[in-house]
Amino acid sequence: MSALASPLLVVVLLINLFLLGTSRVRAAITGAAAQGVLLGVLALVIDDALSGSHIAVAAGAIVLKGIAFPALLARAIRDLAVRREIEPLIGLVPSLLLGAIGTAASLLFASSLPLAPAHEGSLVVPGALATVFTGFMLLTTRRKAITQVVGYLVLENGLFIMGLGLLEAMPFLVEVGILLDLFVGIFVMGIIINHMRREFGSIDTERLTSLRE
Amino acid sequence: MRWLIPCAIALTALSGVAGLLPARRARLGELLAVGLVVLGAALGLAGSVVGFVASDALRIDLPWSLPGARLLVRVDALSSMFLAPLFFVSAAGAVYGLSYWPVREHPRDARGVRLYYGLTVAGLATVLCAANAVLFLVGWEVMALGAFMLVGTEHERAEVRGASLVYLVSTRAGTLCLFGFFGLLYAITGSLDFDLGAVAGRASATELHGLFVLALCGFGLKAGLMPLHVWLPGAHANAPSHVSALMSGVLLKMGVYGLVRTTAFFPTPPLWWGAALVGCGVVSGILGVAFALGQHDLKRLLAYHSVENIGIIALGLGLALVGRSLGAPALVGLGLAGALLHVWNHGLFKALLFLAAGAVVHATGTREIDALGGLGKRMPKTALAFLVGSVAICGLPPLNGFVSELLVYLGLFEAAASPDAPAWLVGALGAPALALIGALAVACFVKVYGVVFLGEPRSAKVDKAHEVDKLMTGPMAALGAACALIGLAPALVMPALARAAHTWAPELADEVGPVASLAWLSLANGLLLGLVLVAAAWLAWRARAAATVRDVPTWDCGYAAPTPRMQYTASSFAATLVGFFAFALRPSRFRPELVGPFPQRGTLFTSLPDVVLGRLILPAFALIGPLLARLRKLTQGSVHTYLLYMLVAVVAALLVWR
C-alpha cells in the first residue's frame, strides 16, 4: 500500500461531498470525471508492485470513467440545454448533511470489519463504502435523469475502489467484462435519456410516474 | 379384481372425452359419455361391495416418483361406505343429465358439463380410495376443480360468477388447511401414507390441537359445517341440478369422509374434539334448517338443508369421538353407524330432491318458490318423488332418514344416561336439538311441498308445465326406491355399517347398534303402512258409497272469488319461525310505504341472505381490500422511492444480520 493512496482517497471523499452539494449538472459531471481520473491514478499506486493488470485497469478507468462517460453525458446535456439541477428532492443542505453522516457511518461500519493486514489503517474500504453511499444518495435525491446517471457512475466508482484492493482476485477477462458492462450500461442509459427527451420533452424523472398501482 | 375401482375411476374420468364428438354426432357422444359413467359406476359399485367383504383384494401399492407419494389404493369398508352412494348417485345424475342438460339445448356448455362431471366423479372416487396424502390431495383437487367448472357452467350470469368465485376461494381455503394438516402429520409420523398406526402417542398436545383444527377447517369447509358453509348455498343453487345432486349428495360427504378417515388415526382422541364436533353439528343443524325455512329459492333451500344434514352427521361423528375418548363403545358404535348411515341416506334423498327440483326448474324455468304452485297435478311423478324425498329428509318413518336419525338418537340417549358429565351434556344437548331440527325440517318441507306442488299455480308459465321425460323420472324412481328400501328394511344395511364402524374403531364388537330393534322397526313400519292402507281403503270405500262432489272451489270461509295470489306464500308460512331465529338469521324486509286513503300498489319483499357470508366475510373482505389498496401508495411510480427502498433494505439488513 503506497503512502499516496490515502491522500488520494481523501480527495475522492471530498469530491463526493462536492457532488452532493452542487446544484449544477455540468459541475457534477466534471466532478465525476475528476473522480474517475483519480481512481485511475489510485490503481497505479494502490499496490507496491506494479503489474500489467494494474496499468490496464488504470488506463481503462481513466479513459472510460475520466473521459468517455463524462463526454457522453456532457454531450447529452448540451443537446438538452440542461444547466441546473432544480432543487433536489430533499434540498442541497440536507443531502450534504446526509452525505456527511453516511461517510461517518461508512467509516464506523468499515472499522467494525476486520481488515487484511495490507489495508490496516488505509481508507480503501471506508472510502469505497462512502462513495457507494454517495452514489446512492445522488440516485435517490436527484430529479434529472442525467444526474441519476452521474450517481450511478459514482456508485460504480465506489465499487472500483473496493475492487482495487482485490485486483488479483479478478481475472483480467472478468475485469474487462465489468468495464464493458459498465460502458454499455451508461451508453444505454444515455440512449434512454435521449428517447426520454423526445418522448416527454424533458428528462425530469418526476414525470415518469404513470406506472403505478 | 384389484383394478376394479381404478378402472371405474378411469372410465368416469375419460367419459367426458367421448362426449367431445363433433356437433353432428353430439347425441351419440352424449350417450357414449353417459354410458361410460354408468359402466364405471357399475364397476365401482361392484368394487365397493368387494371392499366390504374382502378389502385386501383391492389393495394396490405401487411406487410413485413424486416426493412423499405412493400409489397406495385401499378400499376398506369405510371407503366402500362412501363409494357406494357415490357411484349410485353419479350414475343416476348422469342419466338424468342426458335429458336435463343435452347438447341440443345447451350447445355451448353441455360437452363441458359432461367432461367435468366425469372428472369430478373420478376425483371423488380417488379421494375415497387413496391411502396416501399426495394421491388424496390430487383426487381432492380434481374433484373440487371439476365441481368448480360445473358450478360456473352458466357463467354469463353475474350470480353464477359470484357463486363460483366464492366456491373456488372456499375450496382453496380448505385445501390449504389440508396441506397444513398433512404437513403436520408428516412432521409427526414421517410419512404421508394413511397406514399410520397410532399417531396420538407420538404427537404433542399442541400438535394434536393443530391437527384437529386444521382437519376441522379443511374438511369442514368441504362438508359445509356452519359457519364454514358460506360457499354452499350459492354453488348448489347455481349449478345444473344433476350437478347439485352430485355435490350435495356426495361431494359434501368428502368432508365427512376426511374427518372420519383422519380421526381414525387417533384411538383416544382428546375429549374436546368430539365435543367441538357435536357443537358444530348442533349449530349447523339448527341454523341450517332455520336458514332453509326463510329461503325463496328452491335450490338454495335444499342447499341449506344439506348444511342441516351435515350437522346431523357431525353430531353422530362427534358422539362417536366422545365415546372413543371416554372408552364407551356403545356411543362409538351408535354415533358412527348413525353418521355413516345418514351419509347414505342424505346422499339418496338429497339427490332425489335436487333431481326433482331440477325437473321443476326444467319445466317452469324458475327456482322462485313463491312463483310456483299446483305442480302436483301437472307433474305427478316429480311431485311424488319430491314427496318421498321430503318425508325422508325430515327423518320421518317409514323412510330411510328415520333409521339413521334413530341410531343417532339412541347414541345420544345412551350418552345422556352416562355418568360422565361431558357425555351426558352431549346427550342432553344433542337429543332435543335433533328433535328441534327434525320438527323444523318438517315445517320447511311441508312449506316447500305445499307451496310448489299443491294449491294453484301462481304464474302462467307454471300453469303450462308438463311432466319431464323418463330419463329424468327414472333416476328419481331409483333413488326413491332406495330410500324406501333402507327405510323399510334397515337390517339389510347393518352388516355394512358394522364393518365400516369396525374399520374405524377396531375395538368395537362386530355388531354395532341394535340390529334386533331394527327388525322390529321394520315391523312397526309395516304396521304403519298397513294402517295407512286400511284407513285409505275405508275412506275410498266410503267415498264410493256416498256421492263426492269435486267440481267446486275451495270453501275459503265463503269467499266467492279466491285467486291463486291469495294463497299462503312460502314467506308467510315461515315468517313466525324465521322470526324466532331472527337473532341469528337477520332477515331483511322491504316493506312498501302505504300512505293516504288510496295507497300505491306495493310489494312486501323479504330476503334472508347468508349471515356468515353477508355480514362477516364479505364485509371483512370489503374492509381488508381497501386497507391493502392503501399499501399501494408505497409504489407510486417514483424511481427515487424504489431506490430508497433498496438503500433501506441494505442498511437494515446489514444492521440486523452481520
Place this chain on the structure above:
Amino acid sequence: MHYLVHVLLVLALPPLLLGIANRVKALFAGRRGPPVLQLYFDLAKLARKSTVQSRTTSFVFRAGPVVALATTACAAMLVPLGAHKAPLSFGGDLVFFAYLFALGRFFTVAAALDTGSAFEGMGGAREVTFGALAEPALFFGLLVLTRLGGAVRFAVVLGPGLADHWVEAAPSLVLVAVSLFVVLLSETCRVPFDDPNTHLELTMIHEVMVLDHGGPALGMILYGAAMKLFVLGAVVVGVALPASSGNAWLDWLLFLGGMLGCTVLVGVVESIMARLKLVAVPKLLVTACLLSAVGLVLLVR
C-alpha cells in the same frame, strides 16, 4: 289376550274421553252439556255423509286424514296402557313414537295447503311452528325418563322400575309429568293452545286446517284427534301413575281411572283457563321445555 284388550281400548275409548272432557267443561259452566257419547253419534253420522272437495285438491288432501289417523293408531300400539305391556316394543320406540306424530303433522298440514286457501295455510303454519317447539320439550322429558330407566323403550321407562324412581327422583318426575301434560295439551290442540270449540278462523290452529274436509274424512280427523288425546294421555298417566296392583284386570281398572283423571284434568284446565294469545303460545312451550330440562339437571346434579 291383554294385547286384544289394548287394541280394543285404543279403538273404542277415545271418543268417550272427549265426551267426558266436554261434560267437565259443561259442569264448570253450569250447563248440562251434550251426552258423553256425543262423539260416537257424530262419527257415525259423518261416516255416512257425502263429501264436497275443492277442485284444487289432489290425493294429498285425502291422504291427510288417512295418515294422521294411521300414525296415531300406530303410536297407540307402542304405548303401554298402565302396567300392561304394549303389543309392539323395541329399542328406540320412544323416538319412533314421537316421529309418528311428526309424520301425521306433515300430512295434515300438506292436506291443508292442498286447498290453496289462505286460511288453511295460516293454520298449517301455526301447526308446524308450535309443533317445532313442542318437540324439544317432549325429548327433554324422554331424556329424563330414559336416564332413569336406562333404555330407550316404553317398556322400560314406563315399566315397573318407574315406581321406585318416584321415590328417589320425585322432583324430576313431577316436572316431567307437568311438561308432558303441557305437550299433550299442545299436541291435541286443547286450551290454552287452541280452542276446539271456536270457529273463528283467524285464531284457530287445528280447526282451521281442516275447514275443507267433510264427511268420512272429517270423521277420521275427529276420531284421530280423540285417539291422539288417548295415546298421549296414556303416556302422561304412565309417568304420573306407575302403580301396579299385581292383578292384571285390576291394573286395567287402575289405568282407566288414571285416564279418567287425566281427561278431567284436561277439562278442568280448559274450563279455568282462557286461550292464550298466539304470540304467548311459544312462551308456554319453551316453559315446558325448561321444566323438563330442569328435571334433567336435577337428576344428574
Place this chain on the structure above:
Amino acid sequence: MVLAALILVPLGLALVALLWPVARQRPWLLPLGGVAHLVLSIVAVAGRPEQLTPWLGLDPIARLLLVAVSVLFLATSLYTPGYLALKPGRDQRVFTACLLALLGMISAILAAQHLGLMWVALEACTLTTAPLLYFHRNARSLEALWKYLLVGSVGIAIAFLGTLFLAYSALHAGLKPSLVLSDLVGDAPRLSRPWLHSGFVLLFIGYGTKMGLAPMHTWKPDAYGEASGLVGTLLAGGVSSAAFLAILRFHKILVAAGDGAFGRQIMLVAGLLSIAVAAAFMARLRDFKRLLAYSSVEHMGILVLGVGIGGGATLGAMLHLVNNALVKGVLFLAAGNIHRVYGSKRAAAPEGLTPTPHEGERGEAADEADRPPPSATSPALASSVPVSGLLRRLPWSGALLLLGFLAVTGSPPFGTFVSELTIVRGAFATGHGAAGVAFLGLLFVVFVGMGSTVLAMAQGPAPSTVPAERRDTLLTIAPVVALLACVLGLGLYLPAGLQTAFAEAAAWLEGP
C-alpha cells in the same frame, strides 16, 4: 466445449439475426436457436462434462435449470414467429437478436463457476433485455425501461460489492483471493466471518433485486406490465431463476463454511416478506400483467422461503424452481394473447366477493379498485374494453390462463402442488411451524387476489366490441399447451433421471 457452445451458439445466432436480410424469415432463427440449445443442454446434462476450465461447469441446480430454461425458451421461440407476424412494422431485427443474446447470457450465468463471470453475465442480461422491453416504443415502456435499468443496475452493483466482500473475506483470512466457486467452497471454513456475512447480505439484496424479492421488486410490475408476454416469460422464468441460482451459489459457500443457518434465516424472512408483499399488492389488482408480475414476486419468495426453511423444503424449492419457470411461460404467453386480442390489460370487475346492498350494509363502501387507474386514461387504452368472457371469446387462451392460474397457485395435480406441499411439510418437520402456517395463509390471500381477477377475465359474457378477426392461432397456442403439459406431467410423474437430479440439487445445496 459443450458449455461454451451453449453460450456461443445463441450469441452467434444473434449476430446472424442482426445481419439476416429477410424480415419474414428472421424470427425462425429463434426456434433454430431453441432447438440447438435444447440439444446442447441435453448433451451437457447427460454427458456430465468435465469441468474444462475452472470458470465453466454445471452444478446440479444449474443442470436442472438449464434444461428448464431451454424448454421454456424453445416454447417461447415457437410462439415468437406467430407473435411477430401479428406485429408488423416493429423492429424485429434487434428484438430477435436480443432474445437470442439473452438466451446466451442466461446460459452463461448457469454455466459460470467464476462469480465475477457470473456477475458480468447477469449484468449483460439486464442490458440485453433493454431493447426487448422497449419493443413497443411508447412512453410507458420507456418509463418501465428506465426503472428496470436503474433499479436493476444498482442492484447488480450492490451484488458486485457483495462479491468483492466475499473475495475480501478470503484475503483477510490470508488466502489467495479467488472468485472461483470451488475454491471458495473448499476454503469456506476459513473465510473471515464478518466479511462473509456482510458480503452475503449484500449479494442477497443485489441478486435479490434481479430476482424481484420485496422490497427490491418494484421494477417488476412496471417491466412485466409493459413487456410483451414472451419477454415476460423469459424474464420471470429465466432471468429470475438464474438470479436465484446466483444466490444459491453464495448460500452454498455459507453452508460449506458451516454457516448455513445464517443464510437460511435471511432467506426465511425475505421469502415470507416477498410473499406477503405480493399477496397484499395482488388484492383487487385488475391489471392482469402486473398481477402476473406480483405472482412472480410471490414465487421468488416461495423459492427463497423453501431454501430458508431447509431440510426437506429444499427439495421442494428445487422442484418449485423448475415448475415455476415453466408455469410462468404458460401464464405470460396466454396473457400476451389476451392482451393482443382485447387490447386491454384490465380485467372486468369480479363478482361475488364484494357485498351487494342486499347482503350487507357496506354495499356502498368505496371500492378503490373500481376507480380507473392512471393507465386507463392513456389514449391507447382508453377505448379498450375490460377483459371478460375469455372462455367464450378466446376459449384456448382463456382455458390456458385459467389452468395456468390453477397451476401457479399450487393446485394438485400440477407440479407446483408437489413442490409447495413439500415445502409445507418441510416447514413443519423442521420446526418452522409458524412459518408454515404463515406461508399457507399468504397463499390463500394470493389465491383470493389472483383468483378474483382471473375468474372475472375467464367468465362472463363475451364482449361484442372485440374485433372478430383477432383470435387464437396454432402458433400462439400450441407452445403454451406444451408448457402446461410439462407442468402437469411434473405433478404426476417424475422420471427416474429427474428424480435423482432434484435430489442431487437439494443435496448439493444442503450438503458439505
